[in-house]
Amino acid sequence: TYVVTDNCIKCKYTDCVEVCPVDCFYEGENMLVIHPDECIDCGVCEPECPADAIKPDTEGNIEKWLQINLEHAKKWPNITQKIDQLPEAEEFDGQEGKYEKFFS
């Protein structure tokens, strides 16, 4: 599966949802997540993210994000169409430690 990681937080560009063939993105206030049981591992979303926030779960240190994606995909609503990025997206793109500061 692929997972959404830290740099989506406070950006939420949502380009990713437009290309997913199985519509497995879910929307929280500050970020999106991928449902790991629904993702078919096609990889097309990864290069679409302007914030480079989508990673394959074969990368190192991804276990924390896999759990976050799984847990929240079960609670948050499905999103299948692009919406406007968050107004502060460019300011927060690339900042460190966004999960600890802003995740909700």
Ligand code: SF4
């Ligand atoms: Fe959707 Fe493919 Fe990305 Fe998985 S890898 S979330 S199936 S676009």
Ligand code: F3S
């Ligand atoms: Fe987030 Fe990138 Fe999608 S910033 S909403 S994972 S396009």
